[in-house]
Amino acid sequence: MLGEMRSSLSGQGASLSRYGLARNGASLGMGVPSKSIESKIRAMLAKGWQGAWNAPNESISAPWYQNSAATTPITAVAQFIGNARDKGGRGNHAIQATAAARPALSARVNVLLKSELFTDATWQKRGTGTASATPAPDGTGQLISGIGATGVNDIFQSIVIGGSAGIRMEPQLMIWPISTVGAMHWRNAATVANGLWVLDMSRLTPGQWNLVTRAHPAVTISTEYTKTAGGIGLQIVAPVGGPLSFYAKGAQIEYGTVPTRQQWVDTSTDYDTDGFQKYEKFDGIDDNLGSPTGGGGTAGFFFCQAVKPTGGAGTVRRLLSDRVAASFTGYSVQINASNQLEISAGNGAAYTSIATAGTLAVGTTAMITAWDDGTNLNVQIDGLAVASIGRPVVIAGTAGFTLGKDNGAASGFFTGNAYASLYRIGPVMTLPEIANAQTYIRQQAGL
Amino acid sequence: MSESHATIIVQAGAAANIRKFSQMTGKVDLDNMFLTALSATGQPPVTYYVSSGAVPDSYLDMLSTPDKLYTRAKAVWEADGLEFPFTLAQVTTALSKVTVGYGTFNGEPEGPHAMLARLGLAIIQGAT
Numbered sequence: 001m002l003g004e005m006r007s008s009l010s011g012q013g014a015s016l017s018r019y020g021l022a023r024n025g026a027s028l029g030m031g032v033p034s035k036s037i038e039s040k041i042r043a044m045l046a047k048g049w050q051g052a053w054n055a056p057n058e059s060i061s062a063p064w065y066q067n068s069a070a071t072t073p074i075t076a077v078a079q080f081i082g083n084a085r086d087k088g089g090r091g092n093h094a095i096q097a098t099a100a101a102r103p104a105l106s107a108r109v110n111v112l113l114k115s116e117l118f119t120d121a122t123w124q125k126r127g128t129g130t131a132s133a134t135p136a137p138d139g140t141g142q143l144i145s146g147i148g149a150t151g152v153n154d155i156f157q158s159i160v161i162g163g164s165a166g167i168r169m170e171p172q173l174m175i176w177p178i179s180t181v182g183a184m185h186w187r188n189a190a191t192v193a194n195g196l197w198v199l200d201m202s203r204l205t206p207g208q209w210n211l212v213t214r215a216h217p218a219v220t221i222s223t224e225y226t227k228t229a230g231g232i233g234l235q236i237v238a239p240v241g242g243p244l245s246f247y248a249k250g251a252q253i254e255y256g257t258v259p260t261r262q263q264w265v266d267t268s269t270d271y272d273t274d275g276f277q278k279y280e281k282f283d284g285i286d287d288n289l290g291s292p293t294g295g296g297g298t299a300g301f302f303f304c305q306a307v308k309p310t311g312g313a314g315t316v317r318r319l320l321s322d323r324v325a326a327s328f329t330g331y332s333v334q335i336n337a338s339n340q341l342e343i344s345a346g347n348g349a350a351y352t353s354i355a356t357a358g359t360l361a362v363g364t365t366a367m368i369t370a371w372d373d374g375t376n377l378n379v380q381i382d383g384l385a386v387a388s389i390g391r392p393v394v395i396a397g398t399a400g401f402t403l404g405k406d407n408g409a410a411s412g413f414f415t416g417n418a419y420a421s422l423y424r425i426g427p428v429m430t431l432p433e434i435a436n437a438q439t440y441i442r443q444q445a446g447l
Numbered sequence: 448m449s450e451s452h453a454t455i456i457v458q459a460g461a462a463a464n465i466r467k468f469s470q471m472t473g474k475v476d477l478d479n480m481f482l483t484a485l486s487a488t489g490q491p492p493v494t495y496y497v498s499s500g501a502v503p504d505s506y507l508d509m510l511s512t513p514d515k516l517y518t519r520a521k522a523v524w525e526a527d528g529l530e531f532p533f534t535l536a537q538v539t540t541a542l543s544k545v546t547v548g549y550g551t552f553n554g555e556p557e558g559p560h561a562m563l564a565r566l567g568l569a570i571i572q573g574a575t
Binding site (some may be wrong): 067068069080098099100101102104159160161221228230231283284285287311315316321325406409410411412413415 | 450451453454455473475476477478479480482483484497498499500501502503556557558559560561563570571572573
């Protein structure tokens with residue numbers, strides 16, 4: 001019940017200032033760390049450390065740069081990152097000189113191409129299915145009419161997105177019913193077998209907007225939404241009680257298994273960024289960042305970040321590394337081929353590795369922590385059990401470090417979203433310091 | 448400088464020359480391209496290399512015809528005081544081994560991973 005109330009409350013004020021809705025006040029300030037936690041992080045990093053503090057949420061306000069030479073500031077999302085500044089003040093900026101290998105700065109959550117303009121051609125209409133700019137009585141949304149049986153009289157948006165098939169995705173839509181008779185079906189436009197939600201129209205409240213997510217009592221989930229190899233879609237049909245007319249706005253499909261705040265999208269570069277966490281989007285082909293300094297640690301390694309892998313299952317995806325594979329030196333943190341979080345450290349003869357028992361879910365944001373506490377190598381996903389193994393006598397890897405691929409090799413590319421990160425080598429982190437770092441990372445990723 | 452997102456796949460045998468054209472014409476921004484190795488199985492030997500991301504439109508235009516690539520590359524070499532070491536026939540041969548995807552296929556959006564899958568190519572991963 002409480003969950004439903006929260007969902008309903010957040011839905012009534014969910015974003016869309018541009019389209020006539022008030023913003024959800026709870027979201028304001030997301031990604032802006034409190035002074036106290038910032039000061040604790042600064043104190044932690046001041047203790048004779050080396051490493052880097054990567055804060056994408058501040059990449060425009062304290063600008064990062066589009067080029068490696070740091071002469072062209074990043075001014076908006078969807079620009080590419082050539083120089084991610086080290087907020088920690090050690091000058092270990094993560095750079096990428098090669099234009100095609102730069103990750104994009106993004107705050108995109110909603111993968112739909114148009115979330116509000118159902119009259120646009122991206123929303124295909126068939127048969128009697130139509131959309132008009134006629135708004136609901138409150139002046140927002142658009143009128144959708146004539147929705148009937150599957151594939152004959154419908155409206156749908158089908159999009160192609162990369163990454164692995166089978167990843168769970170989550171739809172949502174705001175509906176102002178004109179009639180509360182019959183049933184509305186939401187189908188994955190790519191294939192019905194990969195998503196079918198049934199809405200009992202009689203359980204929607206007439207005369208107002210209804211935020212329809214999985215939490216709404218009108219929803220019966222027949223088949224969960226999963227991405228196919230080709231992509232995902234939202235097809236709206238009314239096999240029972242049609243033809244159906246209703247007002248709609250706030251369409252969304254996002255990665256994951258729970259609905260989050262709705263994000264309006266107009267184009268790939270024009271979408272709601274207010275209060276949405278920023279991240280580096282790595283394409284899994286060649287994107288990576290690196291610093292020529294800040295690597296070479298032999299003790300006290302610590303790395304904490306929030307990541308959302310969106311593909312690459314079955315392959316190793318390196319998050320941070322200063323290792324030299326040929327000489328078995330340095331540290332490395334990766335998502336292994338089984339989707340476990342793993343840390344490796346080399347003693348010059350072999351790597352010692354430990355992986356979490358649990359796995360990272362592709363399409364879901366998680367906080368990962370990997371550290372060397374002077375006795376053990378440790379890894380942890382979110383707040384789950386720590387997996388540990390006795391540490392080797394670590395031999396230093398390279399003087400710098402690499403983010404998003406193997407250090408010194410064109411492989412191990414990470415596919416997905418990389419939120420803020422904290423990396424330190426030197427003095428062993430205390431447990432309170434680790435807790436503070438994790439609190440900061442959670443804040444930065446909205447976890 | 449306008450940019451576009453493209454996925455560029457180069458046959459392994461032509462990669463060295465295309466890398467050189469890219470580095471000479473784009474300097475640091477286009478250096479170190481085509482390092483991600485591909486094959487049909489995801490295992491060696493390497494048969495292709497790929498780069499994917501935002502690149503200057505002028506670069507994509509240069510790759511659009513052998514004449515443009517030859518003319519612009521030759522001008523860059525000569526501006527650097529160097530003799531252009533390739534013939535138009537060599538440039539034509541090299542460019543024939545380049546496939547450029549602009550994010551769509553048959554009118555539908557196509558990401559780099561989908562393009563690789565359509566072409567039956569997989570990234571060769573390094574040692575774990």
